[in-house]
Amino acid sequence: MPTDTPRHSAHDNTIVLVGHGMVGQRFLEAIAARGLTATHRVVVLCEEPRPAYDRVQLTSYFSGRTPDELSLTDPEFIEQHGIELYVGDPAESVDREAKTVTARSGQTFAYDTLVLATGSFPFVPPVPGKDITGCFVYRTIEDLLAIEEYAKTYAKTGAVVGGGLLGLEAAGALRGLGLDTHVVEFAPRLMPVQVDEGGGAALLRTITGMGLTVHTGVGTQEIIGTQGAVSGMKLSDGQELATDLVVFSAGVRPRDQLARDCGLTVGERGGITVDEQCRTSDPAVYAIGECALASDGRVYGLVAPGYEMAETVAGSIAAEESSFTGADLSTKLKLLGVDVASFGDAHGATPDCLDVVYSDSRSGTYKKLVIGAGGELLGGVLVGDAEAYGVLRPLTGSVPPVSPEQLVLPAGAGAPVAIGPSSLPDSAVICSCHNVTKGTIRGAVTEHSCTTVPEVKKCTKAGTGCGSCVKVLGQLVNDELEASGVEVDKGLCGCFGQTRQELYEIVHTLRITSYRQLLDTHGREAARGTEGCETCKPTVGSIIASLAPTIGADGYVLEGEQAALQDTNDHFLANLQKNGSYSVVPRIPGGEITPDKLIVIGEVARDFGLYTKITGGQRIDMFGARVEQLPLIWTRLVDAGFESGHAYGKSLRTVKSCVGQTWCRYGVQDSVRMAIDLELRYRGLRSPHKLKSAVSGCARECAEAQSKDFGVIATSSGWNLYVGGNGGATPRHADLLAQDLSDAELVRLIDRFLMFYIRTADRLERTSTWLERIEGSLDHVRDVVVHDSLGLCDELEALMADHVAHYRDEWSETINDPERLARFVSFVNAPDVPDPTVSFVPERDQIKPDLPLLTIGSRPRDLEGAASR
Amino acid sequence: MSVQLRLKDDWFEVCDRAQLQPGRGIAALLPDGRQAALFIDREGRAYAIDNRDPFTGAAVLSRGLLGAAGGRTFVASPLLKQRFDLETGRCLDDDSVTVETHTVRLA
Ligand SMILES: Cc1cc2nc3c(=O)[nH]c(=O)nc-3n(C[C@H](O)[C@H](O)[C@H](O)COP(=O)(O)OP(=O)(O)OC[C@H]3O[C@@H](n4cnc5c(N)ncnc54)[C@H](O)[C@@H]3O)c2cc1C
Ligand code: SF4
Ligand code: FES
Numbered sequence: 001m002p003t004d005t006p007r008h009s010a011h012d013n014t015i016v017l018v019g020h021g022m023v024g025q026r027f028l029e030a031i032a033a034r035g036l037t038a039t040h041r042v043v044v045l046c047e048e049p050r051p052a053y054d055r056v057q058l059t060s061y062f063s064g065r066t067p068d069e070l071s072l073t074d075p076e077f078i079e080q081h082g083i084e085l086y087v088g089d090p091a092e093s094v095d096r097e098a099k100t101v102t103a104r105s106g107q108t109f110a111y112d113t114l115v116l117a118t119g120s121f122p123f124v125p126p127v128p129g130k131d132i133t134g135c136f137v138y139r140t141i142e143d144l145l146a147i148e149e150y151a152k153t154y155a156k157t158g159a160v161v162g163g164g165l166l167g168l169e170a171a172g173a174l175r176g177l178g179l180d181t182h183v184v185e186f187a188p189r190l191m192p193v194q195v196d197e198g199g200g201a202a203l204l205r206t207i208t209g210m211g212l213t214v215h216t217g218v219g220t221q222e223i224i225g226t227q228g229a230v231s232g233m234k235l236s237d238g239q240e241l242a243t244d245l246v247v248f249s250a251g252v253r254p255r256d257q258l259a260r261d262c263g264l265t266v267g268e269r270g271g272i273t274v275d276e277q278c279r280t281s282d283p284a285v286y287a288i289g290e291c292a293l294a295s296d297g298r299v300y301g302l303v304a305p306g307y308e309m310a311e312t313v314a315g316s317i318a319a320e321e322s323s324f325t326g327a328d329l330s331t332k333l334k335l336l337g338v339d340v341a342s343f344g345d346a347h348g349a350t351p352d353c354l355d356v357v358y359s360d361s362r363s364g365t366y367k368k369l370v371i372g373a374g375g376e377l378l379g380g381v382l383v384g385d386a387e388a389y390g391v392l393r394p395l396t397g398s399v400p401p402v403s404p405e406q407l408v409l410p411a412g413a414g415a416p417v418a419i420g421p422s423s424l425p426d427s428a429v430i431c432s433c434h435n436v437t438k439g440t441i442r443g444a445v446t447e448h449s450c451t452t453v454p455e456v457k458k459c460t461k462a463g464t465g466c467g468s469c470v471k472v473l474g475q476l477v478n479d480e481l482e483a484s485g486v487e488v489d490k491g492l493c494g495c496f497g498q499t500r501q502e503l504y505e506i507v508h509t510l511r512i513t514s515y516r517q518l519l520d521t522h523g524r525e526a527a528r529g530t531e532g533c534e535t536c537k538p539t540v541g542s543i544i545a546s547l548a549p550t551i552g553a554d555g556y557v558l559e560g561e562q563a564a565l566q567d568t569n570d571h572f573l574a575n576l577q578k579n580g581s582y583s584v585v586p587r588i589p590g591g592e593i594t595p596d597k598l599i600v601i602g603e604v605a606r607d608f609g610l611y612t613k614i615t616g617g618q619r620i621d622m623f624g625a626r627v628e629q630l631p632l633i634w635t636r637l638v639d640a641g642f643e644s645g646h647a648y649g650k651s652l653r654t655v656k657s658c659v660g661q662t663w664c665r666y667g668v669q670d671s672v673r674m675a676i677d678l679e680l681r682y683r684g685l686r687s688p689h690k691l692k693s694a695v696s697g698c699a700r701e702c703a704e705a706q707s708k709d710f711g712v713i714a715t716s717s718g719w720n721l722y723v724g725g726n727g728g729a730t731p732r733h734a735d736l737l738a739q740d741l742s743d744a745e746l747v748r749l750i751d752r753f754l755m756f757y758i759r760t761a762d763r764l765e766r767t768s769t770w771l772e773r774i775e776g777s778l779d780h781v782r783d784v785v786v787h788d789s790l791g792l793c794d795e796l797e798a799l800m801a802d803h804v805a806h807y808r809d810e811w812s813e814t815i816n817d818p819e820r821l822a823r824f825v826s827f828v829n830a831p832d833v834p835d836p837t838v839s840f841v842p843e844r845d846q847i848k849p850d851l852p853l854l855t856i857g858s859r860p861r862d863l864e865g866a867a868s869r
Numbered sequence: 870m871s872v873q874l875r876l877k878d879d880w881f882e883v884c885d886r887a888q889l890q891p892g893r894g895i896a897a898l899l900p901d902g903r904q905a906a907l908f909i910d911r912e913g914r915a916y917a918i919d920n921r922d923p924f925t926g927a928a929v930l931s932r933g934l935l936g937a938a939g940g941r942t943f944v945a946s947p948l949l950k951q952r953f954d955l956e957t958g959r960c961l962d963d964d965s966v967t968v969e970t971h972t973v974r975l976a
Contacts, residue, residue: 064923071963186959441886494938531892531910533936534945534952564892564935568947571932576947827898828884828907834901837921837928851926 013040015317016101016109018091018258019117022045023289023306025072027115028083030314035083045101047090048140051078051457056303056465060145062173067141088825094262096282105250113317116259116272120252120290120301121464121663123191125161129280131221134230135246138170147247147530148830155244159233161220163190165331167249168338171212173566174247178841178851182213182241184220184233186250194331198359202366202383206338210363233626254291254299267293275322277316278309279402286313303465304328304433330393330432332386332468339386341468344379344396345370346583353378358408360384363731363848367408375399377448385729390472391421394428394438421472422479430472433465438476445480453477458785488828492763493535495519495527500539500688500763507543508759513553514542514808515565534567539763541565542650546758549806550799556813557649557686558820569648572824573810574630579849581838582630584610585622585647586637587683590675590695591618600640608633617654617692621644624847626834631824643809650764652691655679660697660714667697669714674743675703678712681747682754684807688761688770691754692727709767710750715739719746723753724771724778732768735778739785748797752785755796874905874917875972883907886975889915894931894944896920905971907929908955910942916955917971922946923960930968 017024017033024044031037044171046052051073061070078085089103094114102108122137124130134154136147151158151174158174160167163185174181183190186839189200190207209213219236223246232242265273265281271293278286278294289306293299300306305327315322330343348355352373359366365384369392372378376399382389388407400407401423421430426439440460450456453474457463463470491497496519498506503518512518518540520528541562548555554562557570563620569575574582586601601620605612610622625633647653658664658669675695684693694703695712704727705711711722711734718740725734738749761770771777783789814820825837830843840847870886876899883897889909897905897917904920908931920928925948933944936952943952943961952961953968960966 064926065965069963527937528923530940531935531942532938533938534950535936537892537934537936561892564890567934568932573945576929576932578925578927578948580929699895822888826896828888828895829882830898833898835896835904835928837904837926 005247013112014110015040015042015113015115016111017042017044017115017117018101019119019255019289019291020044020048020052020073020085020087021117021119022052022072022291022303023119023310024115024117025052026307027117027288027310027314028081029077030311031317032077032081034314034318034320036314036318037083042081042083042743043111044085045089045103045109046085046087048142049088050141051085051087053141055139058138058141059173060178061141061144062148070141081602081670091258092400094258094264094285096264096285097421099284106462111284113286115313116280116285116287116291117289117306118258118291120250120254123251123253124248125220125250127220129225129230129233130248132223132225132230133228134225134244135223135248136179137248138166138173139252144173147173147245148177151179154229155179156311157243158245158247159184159241159243160247162249162251163187163214163216164193164249164251165191167247167380168207170247170249171207172210174245175210175212176851179245180213181216182243183207183210184218184235184241185214185216186219188209188217190216191340191342193409194346195340195383196347196368197611198357198368199340199342199366199381199383202359202361202364203338203340205361205364206384212339215239216771219291252290252301254293256291259285259287259291267297267299271299275404276325278324279316283866288313292625294324294326298326300327300329302327302329302331304645308435328396328432330396332389337383339384341382341386341389341391341393342380343393344377346381348378350378356408358405360731363729367846369404369408371404377404387730390430390469391424393432394421394424394430394472398425398428421476431462431465431469431478433461433469434461436460441473441476445477446484450477451481453591482694491524492539493533495523495530495532495536497524498522500543501760503540504543504547504759507540507551508547511551513544513551514561515544516561531704537565538567538570538650541567541570542686542688546803547799549802555806555808556810558810558814558823563823572627572630573644573648573814574625575648577623577849579838579851580835581623581849582625582627583621583647584625584630584637585615585619585621585645586642587620587645587679588654589679589683590655590672592657592672592676593740597640597642600637600642604636607636609840609847611848615654618656619654621647624840624849626838627824627826631815631821635815638809638812638815644684644811649684649686650689651684651686652679652682652693654692655682656692656694656708658695658697658702660695664697666700667714668716669697669719671695671697671712671714674712674714674746675720678747678750679802682750683752684810685758685803687758689764689766691767704726707731708734710734710745710753718742721746721749721753723781724767726766726768730768735771737778737782751800752793752796753781755799756781756785756792759796870895870975872907872915873976874899874907874976875974876900880974892935894933894935896928896931904928904931906933906944906974908935908942908944910935910937910955914942915973915975917968918944918953918955918958919971921968922948922949922951923966923968924949927951943948 052454053070088569089105091101093102100108100110122139135298151835158179159182160171163183170581171181171183190203222234224232256266257274272287273293274287276295288309303464309324312322312324332341348370354371357368367382369380370375370378377395424438428438444456444459446451450459463473605622610624613621615621655675657671657675661667694705694708696703697714706722707725707727713720720739722734723737726732825831839850872883873880891911894906894908906916906920908916920930932947942955945952956969958970
């Protein structure tokens, strides 16, 4: 968008920027903010065929972000500031004597100040065959378009050379394109720069678990071609790997050729040497971003230090005092389903430092903190659970307010970790992408009267880079609002000012059976009469379902208005999977099943071509059903005596059991019978979140009852009841609620406990978090449900009795009602046509979703547009 | 009364009005193989957008929940919960993403 007549006269000062990448664009914003675009002519030479875009989020292209959506350049900004931007026209030479730059098009520009922001190029190791068709790098949008094109036409298998941050991102992308993906890393572990040995081991398990094949400790020796295209690679251990596509991601090198050619000083290992003001050996020339060798002797491969350099140079052109002396290398991997972060001195390189390590290989969690001699936090590595990253990174350099052990232990083990962002000093950097401190964020609230997170983001830029600080940002903004007397809204959502618990009480006492009625009578003023929202609909739907028999609502969750309240899975009474297909789980109480019933499940799965998998809850999950197949599948299952397993609902899932006294030499009670009784009692109970349970036949605890919402362990004289346990991402050991209970006492206590939870928990709050949140914690709950301190127990028991008496199987109710059945079609106007976008490919003798079809097949129009731009 | 979509110059009949329940979407197969998600809100206004969720690629938007924000009606994707304005197709959680919309009438 160059303007035809530059609005600056010839004697104006001219700034020429070479390279319009992320840092170059930031530099333009920084000089515009300082008013320099009004006093200077600004010329930008951009090599790529498109102006600056978000390289950090490059991989999101594969999840549907178009190149346009990745752009960082607002044409209006360029125009408004009279910037002359030459797209697709790189600088070819610099004459420092004459102070001119010549571009490929032949144009020559005179400069007073020259800024080089040429970034890096991917390093490709000099192995034979590296240039064969099918070899790629991963740096630009054009690279991704080429990889995508090649992968969908020619490739089934792909290999990434390099297991670092970018290599794993690239590998994730290949996997997403449906390729069998290998990662070859020369170092003995993945992400060798960021994580240590222990972290590498945990990461390896997670990555392998995602279906990638990892080869560590081996180098790539040769790329083998057949008929001019890649067919495999030779590894240094003699192995040969068959692959159709290779992506090199073995590090980057600064693009300093232009600087070398015009005689600027460059580092021994590359990078344009600059001082603290980012000035090169020629005072009229600056270098910023990944091409610069900073005054601390490092080349930074991250965007945040580049942004700081851009600000430094803009500042120094505006004659402000500014300098760049070095930056932190904290990073968080942006790979779906993998939590990896490292910050500060992650490897413990500081003399006399000590480590605190928590490692749980079962859950793939590894956390290490590096502590200095004075007790200060120096850095750390988090794998598998990087939740604490947002708070720990800003704490780096200071002595944490609680002991380091408490910072790495999972919640529930040991003392609660009471460390939030409120304990951070004002100088702590919360957003490292934009270098925003806690003080600045507080100032945005107190001085610039921002009252929401989006406002604070806009005002401070915090949270608009990699996004890893947004959670802490939210907590800070809330704290600050609360402190400054602004009443923080604890309401459920924009429609209701009440909490879930308050809504429960209203629905219960006033016997409100319709969402609309509740919204129109108790919603916020502005929300009455509106459609509501996706937060309160399922929440109220669940409350009404929990209380249905007591308040006289229909117990069938797809009845009338209730059908329009049900979230994702409840919508079709099955679990929605990533490609729009569903999975089906019949109830197998206690995990006990007859051979005949097993055979029925096998036959149904075979006849409908479903993928089967044994779940952790001792039952069988059948995947890949289309909407219109659900009723047919369930007709067969119901005929054979099965009922809904409610795997889709926020409700009781399963009660696992061990074989117990009947078979086991150690067993002291019949754990299977108890598990079946409990599962049948609480089946179909809608609750704030899913509920899991288990019964073990003796203290050896083979059923893992202490990791459940309510768990039962047999003793020689009865049962012990544990509550508030959790597995998954935030494991928590359950707390003992009561001991040596008889059968009847056990059931009565569980009745009360569950109903008290359903009544008082927040939306989507598991019993583990609920137990830690409510005032008085376990002691309070014990007082209420064991000692009846609130006089509630009769009511709680009555509510459960209502539930038990009115339970009906949702699936038999569905298949026996033609009107309900009519909903189960893919297309209302073509009830017999299956959804063509739901398709499968074989894997290990079963099916799996055909994902390339989703990412590519149904998006041809976007792609054409993208390629031609 | 039937629900009809405008496709080029013609009105394409999708289903009977009674098959559309307020707040609960349905999917329709269009003659060119594409899919539309149809909704009706509590006021009886009908909407139609492309059924494909641009964030995941799956054809599931018809199975999302309806809501209102600032007087405008949206659907939240059942997969990753991004919200789309039903009139303009604009994603409320990501300015740069839009889904196609169709003109719809009850006739
Ligand atoms: C897949 C991927 C994921 C990443 N993830 C992260 C992350 O999570 N966090 C993070 O901090 N960083 C990440 N990075 C790194 C980050 O993108 C870079 O640090 C950042 O882009 C550097 O900005 P830059 O402007 O220095 O270089 P670039 O963005 O590379 O821009 C340099 C530009 O200069 C152009 N150029 C070069 N020579 C010339 C010439 N002679 N004339 C004109 N133009 C020229 C180049 O074509 C390029 O467009 C990632 C990078 C990739 C590739
Ligand atoms: S928990 Fe006890 S009874 Fe149950 S299987 Fe294990 S050892 Fe046997
Ligand atoms: S730390 Fe990256 S956006 Fe804040």
